[in-house]
Amino acid sequence: MTNLRLFNSLTRQVEDFRPVHDGEARVYTCGPTVYNYPHIGNMRAYVFADILGRTLSWKGYKLTHVINITDVGHLTDDADSGEDKMEKMAAEKAQSIWDIARHYTEAYWADVKALNIRQPAEWSVATDYIAEMIDFAKSIAGRHCYELESGLYFDVSTVEDYGRLARAVTEDGEGRIGAVNGKRNPQDFAIWRKTPAGETRQMEWDSPWGKGAPGWHLECSVMSGKLLGFPFDIHTGGIDHREIHHPNEIAQNQAFCGCGGLGEVANSGARVWMHNNFLVERSGKMSKSSGEFLRLQLLIDKGYHPLAYRMMCLQAHYRSELEFSWDGLEAALVRLKRMVMQAERLRDVETGTPDHPKFTALLEKFDAAIGDDLGTPIALTALEEALAVKKVDAGIKRSVVERMDSVLGLGLLELKREDLRIRPKSATTTEAEIEDALARRKAARAEKDFATSDALRDELAAMGVEVMDGDPLGWEWKLG
Numbered sequence: 001m002t003n004l005r006l007f008n009s010l011t012r013q014v015e016d017f018r019p020v021h022d023g024e025a026r027v028y029t030c031g032p033t034v035y036n037y038p039h040i041g042n043m044r045a046y047v048f049a050d051i052l053g054r055t056l057s058w059k060g061y062k063l064t065h066v067i068n069i070t071d072v073g074h075l076t077d078d079a080d081s082g083e084d085k086m087e088k089m090a091a092e093k094a095q096s097i098w099d100i101a102r103h104y105t106e107a108y109w110a111d112v113k114a115l116n117i118r119q120p121a122e123w124s125v126a127t128d129y130i131a132e133m134i135d136f137a138k139s140i141a142g143r144h145c146y147e148l149e150s151g152l153y154f155d156v157s158t159v160e161d162y163g164r165l166a167r168a169v170t171e172d173g174e175g176r177i178g179a180v181n182g183k184r185n186p187q188d189f190a191i192w193r194k195t196p197a198g199e200t201r202q203m204e205w206d207s208p209w210g211k212g213a214p215g216w217h218l219e220c221s222v223m224s225g226k227l228l229g230f231p232f233d234i235h236t237g238g239i240d241h242r243e244i245h246h247p248n249e250i251a252q253n254q255a256f257c258g259c260g261g262l263g264e265v266a267n268s269g270a271r272v273w274m275h276n277n278f279l280v281e282r283s284g285k286m287s288k289s290s291g292e293f294l295r296l297q298l299l300i301d302k303g304y305h306p307l308a309y310r311m312m313c314l315q316a317h318y319r320s321e322l323e324f325s326w327d328g329l330e331a332a333l334v335r336l337k338r339m340v341m342q343a344e345r346l347r348d349v350e351t352g353t354p355d356h357p358k359f360t361a362l363l364e365k366f367d368a369a370i371g372d373d374l375g376t377p378i379a380l381t382a383l384e385e386a387l388a389v390k391k392v393d394a395g396i397k398r399s400v401v402e403r404m405d406s407v408l409g410l411g412l413l414e415l416k417r418e419d420l421r422i423r424p425k426s427a428t429t430t431e432a433e434i435e436d437a438l439a440r441r442k443a444a445r446a447e448k449d450f451a452t453s454d455a456l457r458d459e460l461a462a463m464g465v466e467v468m469d470g471d472p473l474g475w476e477w478k479l480g
């Protein structure tokens with residue numbers, strides 16, 4: 001096997017992965033803020049983290065993956081101003097924050113499951129770690145923080161080289177930082193926000209700095225350090241986190257682990273920081289507030305299998321922008337279907353060993369691609385080539401497909417071609433009705449009764465069903 005090489009946003013280079021603990025990989029992924037449904041762009045971040053985790057397993061590392069659930073502290077503007085997203089949604093809906101958090105956490109988990117994203121070792125929920133957050137803040141407050149009326153602020157000038165992660169791409173971050181009277185530096189951020197006098201919040205806790213709530217950046221520093229130990233191996237998130245959230249986490253980690261002398265990597269809490277690029281719409285970055293709200297459920301309602309979206313993600317490299325379109329989704333679905341049709345023949349055979357000379361080069365190609373900063377587009381072609389290998393024992397082929405799919409997670413050996421039919425939720429015709437009409441049509445054709453056969457075809461068309469005789473992909477029919 002080749003070395004695993006990963007792009008580290010800290011050094012802006014592809015580097016050999018060298019674990020902190022021999023044979024182990026510890027990964028922290030910034031999780032969703034559960035104030036609303038995730039859009040499919042958000043889910044791209046978790047498909048990426050899942051591919052990373054599966055690749056680490058493929059390479060033989062014992063994986064500990066943590067994904068957090070942010071249920072407090074994330075403001076409407078990452079740059080330290082605005083309202084708490086959770087409080088805002090709860091006020092809008094006149095519901096308890098806890099109910100909101102539960103509802104959207106479950107919705108997120110449903111998407112995770114539908115996309116074959118593996119369960120991490122732990123889903124750490126921010127509000128379960130408030131005491132640890134207060135302890136962390138206490139331990140750095142003396143040297144690195146100052147108190148204002150609105151909260152406890154982190155002074156970014158007290159750590160070396162603040163913001164080095166963000167500077168890779170932007171010099172203009174400061175323009176977005178909200179002004180708070182009394183801040184020492186514009187980039188200083190609240191690690192504890194006090195509840196303003198006379199207000200009560202649904203979520204607030206006592207602290208040495210008064211009643212209030214932790215800052216979002218503090219949460220991730222505390223949960224990652226607590227569950228994985230500093231320094232751990234890899235920290236992931238979407239590319240927007242490279243600008244503010246992760247530089248701020250790094251500053252806190254530096255303060256907590258001790259500044260000076262350790263060098264930038266050890267001091268940053270994690271050795272490698274990785275970021276997926278955005279899923280975009282033609283009009284720009286996908287977001288919950290603009291345009292059609294593209295939830296995974298919307299794709300399903302329009303008749304697409306959710307794994308077609310996973311396929312769409314894998315067709316692009318995680319560091320490239322990916323533009324969403326319905327045509328692109330359909331193309332990904334067709335590609336998935338072709339693979340499922342080839343894998344169908346392997347479903348009922350017993351798994352053999354993958355050591356067959358016909359597959360050596362393909363397994364090497366696959367390993368080199370996935371090991372080269374998670375090159376899923378090429379890894380997919382290796383899997384397709386393996387599926388197309390002729391005159392080989394089916395058990396051996398099956399074991400190769402299983403192995404490759406353990407990384408790509410398309411579920412090729414479980415999916416059936418019927419699962420991939422496009423069937424919009426709005427369709428009023430049931431599949432049983434369609435199958436029944438098709439069976440009658442088949443019988444009519446067998447008896448050369450073309451009048452009946454044509455009439456049934458028209459009947460089906462009236463039901464919105466397009467009959468696809470002789471379709472090489474075997475769709476047979478399609479609901480429009």
Ligand SMILES: Nc1ncnc2c1ncn2[C@@H]1O[C@H](COP(=O)(O)OP(=O)(O)OP(=O)(O)O)[C@@H](O)[C@H]1O
Pocket residue numbers: 030031032033034040041042043044045237238239240241276277278279280285286287288289
């Ligand atoms: N369009 C996108 N494409 C890929 N990843 C994204 C996109 N938008 C957000 N992310 C990532 O999704 C993850 C979850 O983000 P979070 O739940 O905080 O959503 P959010 O920032 O409120 O979403 P948004 O502002 O896009 O509506 C983060 O890692 C974030 O970087």
Ligand SMILES: [Zn+2]
Pocket residue numbers: 029030031220245
């Ligand atoms: Zn985070």
